[in-house]
Amino acid sequence: MRLLAIGLVAGVFSALFGVGGGIVVVPLLILAASVPERCATGTSLAAIGITALAGTILYGLEGEVDVDLGYAALVGLPAAAGAVAGSSLQQRVSVRALSLAFAALLAGIAVWLLLV
């Protein structure tokens, strides 16, 4: 039941913002469903596959929205390589220093989005 509620919230988030929804799935799996941290990230990735597939299809059916295959490949294929590297990194190192680096990168992007 809790898992279904988590999925529902993640789905809205995912389609609204064009993200996978892992931002809400991972903490909710840990806090509400008592899944250990690293298992929560692996399980979230698998769930996102279904979420993003549904989102891609539904947006594709929207007449005025364009799902661009070329651009998706341009960022998505390097990301697949990055995900293999990131998963391997997660098993071996503390993610703390990397968290801070990504926080800084995202803060910069947020400022850019708000200013442009």
Place this chain on the structure above:
Amino acid sequence: MSASAVAVAVALGFCAGILAGLFGVGGGILFVPTLLGLGLGQLDAEATSLLAILPTVVAGTWRQHAYGNVRWRAALLVGAASVVGVQAGVLIATALSEDLLRRLFALLVLGVAAQLAWRSRRPSAYPSEP
């Protein structure tokens, strides 16, 4: 599209994948701004980001499954329920103006940055989780 724009997009795509592997996300938080930078509108960027998430999470899931970190039953339940939420999300996103959606997205990025910063200060780090 210039060669430098392609290089930046590939680099940010790779970073999005690392983020995905480390934190169990799809990488959309980096895909969407990258696609906006390449000139896509907010809705097109979001829809295209969802497609880019697919190869990312397939690769990530494949690795995490090998490490024994995927609980398939939970993943299928969360994923199946998410499809209902996705329908609502698409309706909301297409009803909002792209400008408002972009601002809301910027706030989301700020929120995630804050969450990551907070997380980096917490004692629990993955390799030796409790």
